[in-house]
Amino acid sequence: MVTKPVVCLAHRDKVPETPVVYTDLSLNLIYEMLKEAVLGACDFSSMVRGKTVFIKPNLVRPNPTQLPAVTTDPRVVMGMIRLAQEMGAAKVQVGENPGFQYNSRAAFEDWGVRETLEKMGAEIIYLDEDTPVEVSNPTGRVMMKMKLPQSVLQADCFINIPKMKTHMHALVTLGIKNLHGLVFDESRLMFHRNDIAQKIVDIYRVAKPHLTVIDGLWAMEGQAPLSGGVIPDMNLLAAGTDTVAVDSVCSELMMIAPEEVDAIRIAGWEGLGVNNLEEINITGADPKPIQKRFKRPVLSGSGVYPNLLCIEGGSCKGCLSAMRHALDKLNRDGLLEKIPPFTIYVGVPMPNVKNLQNSVGDIWIYGNCAVNVMQQDGIREKHPHFIYGCAPHIFDLYALLKKTYLDAKPTRQG
Ligand code: SF4
Structure with missing residues (x-):
């Protein structure tokens, strides 16, 4: 038995x-x-x-x-x-x-x-x-x-x-x-x-x-x-x-x-x-x-924060989760709203078409998979920021957004 x-x-x-x-x-x-x-x-x-x-x-x-x-x-x-x-x-x-x-x-x-x-x-x-x-x-x-x-x-x-x-x-x-x-x-x-x-x-x-x-x-x-x-x-x-x-x-x-x-x-x-x-x-x-109904985590960064246009191509949850962690923590710390409107592109772009149109403010390209969005006409001229990694470190986006726009010291503590 x-x-x-x-x-x-x-x-x-x-x-x-x-x-x-x-x-x-x-x-x-x-x-x-x-x-x-x-x-x-x-x-x-x-x-x-x-x-x-x-x-x-x-x-x-x-x-x-x-x-x-x-x-x-x-x-x-x-x-x-x-x-x-x-x-x-x-x-x-x-x-x-x-x-x-x-x-x-x-x-x-x-x-x-x-x-x-x-x-x-x-x-x-x-x-x-x-x-x-x-x-x-x-x-x-x-x-x-x-x-x-x-x-x-x-x-x-x-x-x-x-x-x-x-x-x-x-x-x-x-x-x-x-x-x-x-x-x-x-x-x-x-x-x-x-x-x-x-x-x-x-x-x-x-x-x-x-x-x-x-x-x-x-x-x-x-x-x-x-x-x-x-x-x-x-x-x-x-x-x-x-x-x-x-x-x-x-x-x-x-x-x-x-x-x-x-x-x-x-x-x-x-x-x-x-x-x-x-x-x-x-x-x-x-x-x-x-038994209690726990709220589930939401990984997407699209349609969440008013000053962020987030376009997700073919992205796995490695990039999505690391990116959203950083954005949520910036928001929790009262910092995200102080950043001027910006755009993040994450994930593999669709081949042979324009993936990123009507971008807003600075462009941030997030994760190794997203690199080819650079091939699109006009993106290079906008001098995008890159965050490399597969997946990037959870705190990279957090630290770089802070450094770029808020000139504050990053912290790795929760
Ligand atoms: S770079 Fe790595 S973590 Fe990011 S979407 Fe591609 S496979 Fe996933």
Whole structure:
């Protein structure tokens, strides 16, 4: 008989306090929720007793005052350290690498709890400073080998604690997507296009967590991670040993069907986990009243901002997502409206026709695919700006628009 993977939900109608300002009141409540979810999902004592336990939160761009739901709630990580220690873990480590030239030391400081975690007895591991170990992935699809941090590979137990949120590029970021934080900067932007789902499934293939706990206390919707909307009352933790099953259940709770999420669909197709809700044993809290319709991210930059004419040729979501991230962040920072009307062309132009007519202001050509729009009569004379890359770095457009029109210092922090 095939045993169904268990995904255990812990939910409360109200969780007091916030991920930024809290006391023992919410710390104790969240610890109880965590215990419910984790012990309901696995034999946690056998998993951690006498072992080195590595915990990976998501610290993409900690910005606790503006975006308190972008990173894993520190209260969940504290609860997990306490639970692992109580269950006899020999050593607990907490490590992350947000990447994209934002170093882990800065991220842990900006998150605001490094000292607290150390006082609890956890060792902080800065994954960007960790020893890279080359791992081969003979059954992979795009990454046949990759460098992963030695600490994660050497840990006896790997616990994955992502934040529940939508994602401009991956639609949702849950357990599988959180593993992208394991690769070093040199390969962060590789396969950061439509093939990102194959890439993160390849990482999952070689670095499967023993346990995934989704932090859905405060969640994020829409243009996440950098400009999403906060959902402060999801009040959910979900745990399971099959990350694909955990992601499938959580995606469904966000009212995004698992088959819509490339990484979940592909991981199931590859036989790396269960993505069919009928074949998952959902235990703990009743999922029906928890389910919420999350706003989906919109990747297009066309018809959004009054001072931007954006023409999209044959573009994949690599360029679209990086471009829209930059525009949304400029808007969030109150800067976009100060830029004079301008035009962006993105994606492969249609051959043998004029692709860019009635442009407005300066022309920005975005991504390697768009370069041939230069062949069109009259474009060269307008001295367009180029942003190269496949896909360009998320912050390139942000930084260059700021530098060109606002002469302000760019920041890589969220
Ligand atoms: S240049 Fe942009 S649109 Fe073209 S393949 Fe790369 S990411 Fe996609």
